[in-house]
Every structure is written in structure tokens, then in C-alpha cells.
Amino acid sequence: MTNSFSRPDDIFRVIRDRDVRSVELQFTDVMGMVKTVTIDANYLPTALEEGIWFDGSAVEGFARVAESDMYLMPDLSTFAILPWEEHIAEIGRTARILCDVYTPNGQPFAGDPRGALRRAMDQAEEMGLQYVVAPELEFYLFQNDGISPEPDDQASYFDASDGVARVVRKRATDALRAMGIIVESSHHEVGGGQHELDFTPVDALHMADAVVTARMVLRTIARQADRFVTFMPKPITSAPGSGMHIHQWLRDSQTGENRFSDPTNDYGLSAEAQSFLAGQLMYAREICAVLAPLVNSYRRLMAGLEAPIYVTWAQLNRGALLRVPRLADPNKQGTRIEMRCPDPSCNPYLAFAVLLHAGLRGIRESLTLPPAAEEELYEVSNRRRHLVTLPTSLNEALDEFEGSELVREALGLHLFERFLEGKRLEWKDYLLVVSPWELERYLSIY
16 A cells, blocks of 8 residues: 655645645554544644654553553555545545554554564565565445344345445445555455455555555445444354455565466475465464454354364365465466455454464475365364364464464564453453353253
């Protein structure tokens, strides 16, 4: 995600010419929730020179009170005017800029998720590599946000959307394009009211920015259409869950060549790609809590559903955790690796960071890729094949996360501890709730 402005003066001119009166400085907390500090547009030059100070202790997982002072430094490559306010002339326009977080001594804040991904990208760059990704963002569009949400339609996979859903998707993709984010395609998914946006590949840092922005855009435009969007992984018991499959490439930093491609290999995989894939398989259980971070995430990662449960790879088998899709056009993007367990509730900065670290560890250690699992995994006997499975609950995933040296390295100790602390509390809160299923099952019998 980039804009066409190369200098602050270019942005100041746009602000003046387009009557931009406010600028929202945005960042995310540990869980990926967007936080905003709004400044007057006239104050942006000062913000670029000095930063904007804020109290980090008020942001979940950021800092304790004793270490709360920190400041935001805007990344001008993310400057965009919010398209949905274009018609409100009397209040002027609002722009958005994503920010990096710094401590009072001028150092990058260790608890900034964007910073964690930037550090991972720097490690790849030291190896002459650029990490490029293209997510498939799934979501549900509901008529309400109540306890029993009602899907906006009863259409299914690739059905033509009509009515409100079609308008919401069209307006969202148009808004994203205006903000410098290209949606390659969009379509209806399997569930009633379920949809998907597919992004054009870019480097992982700008793609994480794009995912955070897309979730904000979809929510805003749906609300304007009197609808409700959710990125909850499994909002309806009897309907498919929402995933965020991530297509991955490693490109040569100098030439742009796809370092995953080797046409002499049966799967088109270079030696680096095989080791990268082996690394993600080896650490899949340890990074699962970051890729599927909610109690509800594990309602989706269940046997018999389309989401993966086995830590395997394949080309044709959509039950595998990692796929190497066949190339319809080998000259377009080349060989890619698709990770299928992430869901749209994840913090994309942390998700891309742990995926990259796992893959790079595989390359550094020249890990050997196990054989592909092309049989139908939904029918296979786990006992017979002795296949490793993904965690079956957030609690199990957090146990794997807590013992992971790789995740500590990928996130840094601050983010690691804050994420673990927050998610352990979430699990404990869940255990205290008496569910409707328990009442229906037990109340009248015992």
C-alpha cells in the first residue's frame, strides 16, 4: 500500500488543495485493534518533526503507567484521504496516516506490532529477500449485530450478489483503491452473507497496513448501508467459518526474481522454498495462537470443515495446512505458498512476522520438507497416519506459544508477554461463562 507522494511538501499541497482539515494518526495495539489520535491538519508539519505524544498505559498491552510516555511518528507512505467523507463539505475532509511508535529516548517501541514486522522484514533483507504476501480476507455481512445475527443474503459460493451486499463490496473496493490499496477480485463465499476480498501482492509491511485499513473501510461502509460486518472466525454454528488464507512469495531484493520458483521441481519449488515451507510446518503449532487468536478461532479449525487441522502440505488437497497451488500463468507471480489456518481476526503485523520468522528459520537451518499429503485428509485416520494436528483450543495454542523460542524472537519479549497475558485472561473469562449449549443440555436433566 503506497501513495504517489514522495515529499512532505506534496502532501501539504494536497491537504491545502483538497480542504483536508483533520488528520487521523493511527496505530494498532497488541491485538490488532486500531487506535487513533486526531490532529488538526495544520499541525501535521510539527507532528512530522517532533511526533505526537500519547499515554501508552491507556492502550491494551502497550505499557505500564511508569513507562507510559511515548510518541507517534507518521509514515507518509500511508497518507490517504478517507473517501467516505468526500461529500461532507461543511466539515472538510479527513486524512489518515499510519504511524510507528517511539519511546521518549527516540528508540522504536518494543511493543509496537508494526515495528515487530519491520524487524522481521529487515532480517529478510539481510538475506537478500523481500517477503511479499496476498491475503484472502473473508467476512460476514449481517443485517444486525444482535445475539442472533441475520445474514444479509442466502446466496452461496460465487453467486452474483445483489442489493445491499453488492453495493457494500463495490463501495469498499472503490474506497480502498482511492486509498492506494488494490483489491484484485471479490466474490461471494459459501455461507449466506459471507464474502471475500483478494488483494494484489505487495510487501508484507504494506499489506498488513492494507488489511487493517480494509477492516476499517468495510465496517464503515457497511454501517453507512445499515449493515454490520464481522471478521469473527465462526459467527454462525451451522455456517462456514471465515479465514484469511495468505499467499506468500520471497523475491530477490535486487532483481525482484521469485526465489520460490524452480521449474525442474515437480511442485515448482526451489530449495529455498522447500526449506521455507518446512520451517512453517515445523513451527505451525507454536505460531497458531497468533494466526488464530480467539477462543472462537478454534470453532473453525475443526475436523469435517474446510479449514485445515493437520500440519501437512500439498498441492491439490485443500485440507492441508499449506498448499503450493498449481500455476495457471507461470509468468505472472510464479510459485507461491498458501498458508490456510489464519483467520481475519488476527493482528496482521504479528501474523506476517511469525510466518516470516518460521520460514526464514527453515532456510537458515536447511530444513528438509516432508512428503506431500495429497490424499483426502478429512477422511484420513489420524491414528493410522500419526499426523500432527493444529491446536484444538486457544488454551492449547497458548501452551505451544508460551514454550516457543521462535515466537519470542519474532515478537520480542514485550509483545510476547503482553500477547500471552491478554490471551490467558481471555481464556479464563471464557471458562467462567455458562453457555446456552450447557443450559440446553443439562438444565432439565440433572
